[in-house]
Amino acid sequence: MSLDESTPVTTPAPSAAPTVALIGGGPGAWDLITVRGMRRLQDADVILTDHLGPTSELDRLCDVTTKEVVDVSKLPYGRQVAQSRTNEMLVEYASAGKKVVRLKGGDPYVFGRGFEELQYLAEHGIACEVIPGVTSAISVPGAADVPITQRGVVHSFTVISGHLPPGHPSSLLDWDALAKTGSTLSIIMGVKNAGKIADALMSGGLPGSTPAAIIQEGTMDTQKSVRCTLGTLGDTMKSENIKPPAVYVVGAVAGLEVAPNA
Known part of the structure; x- marks a missing residue:
């Protein structure tokens, strides 16, 4: 059977009552979660949280006194709950008949291990609904009046995880190539390695005068x-004592300013 323009194409609706909801909580402010994400929080019996997103203000989104809230944070260079244990808890709670929410910062698929959790749930026969979130890689610069793209200035952007320094054996990045893209570079999880990342980009040909x-x-x-x-x-x-969470942007857009009223 072939499809033509007159053939209706439908997307299957998610399960009416998924056992687990994997939610992107947004960049930080509690009211930047999606409406759908907030409704799933309100319906949940158990919420497994990260340290980013609206975790600290859950009480503004739902009645936390009626829910079990479990902190499974992975703090940068600090306390960590193993991903394997988080996966196991999702299955354990769901198998016990609980409505489970896995609340992540940003978007669950932007360096958030969300797909790993989805795969693990699928392997154990657990239905899962994925609710996208607002990623900090774009929204945080925007909140500081830095557009990721701008007409006539840049036609693309690249989101980069900076958790591994250039030259690390596990790194999958080609820093020389990134330096030559002409894209805006939005780097998350890269505070500790900022100096090495800057050196790698300059070694790749990006001028040191590039705005950031x-x-x-x-x-x-x-x-x-x-x-x-x-x-x-x-x-x-170092001089500004920047600590995670932080996003930094490299490219012409970082030099743009809002014109004052005449």
Whole structure:
């Protein structure tokens, strides 16, 4: 059977009552979660949380006194709950007949191990609904007046995980190639390695004068933003005492400014 323009194409609806909801909680501020994500939180019996997203303000999204909230955070360079244990808990709670929410920061598929959890649930016969979230890689720069793209300035952007330094044996990145793309580079999870990342990009041919912007705790009341250049990125991270979570942007868009009223 072939399809033509008159043939209706339908997408199967998700299960009316999925056992697990895998939710992207957004970049930090509690009210940047999706409406669908908030409704699943309200219906949940158990919520497994990360340290990012709206975790600290769950009580603004649902009645936490009626739910079991389990912290399975993986703190940068700190306390960690093994991913394997998180996977097991999802299955254990779901198998016990609980409505389970796995709440992640940002979007569950942007360096969030969401697909690993989906695969594990599928292997154990557990239905799962995936609810996308607002990724910090785009929204956090936007909250600091840094557009990821701009007409006439840049036609693409690249989202990069900076958790491994250039040259690390497990790194999958070609920094020389990234330096030559002409794209905006949005780097998350890269505070510790910012200086080495900047050096690698400059070694690849990206000028040290390229504008850069650093945004710490974006979308939160504690948001802090700093403008610098690629050449001063590493030193600025240290002098400004930048801590995770932070996003930094490298490219022409980081040098744009909002024109004041005449």
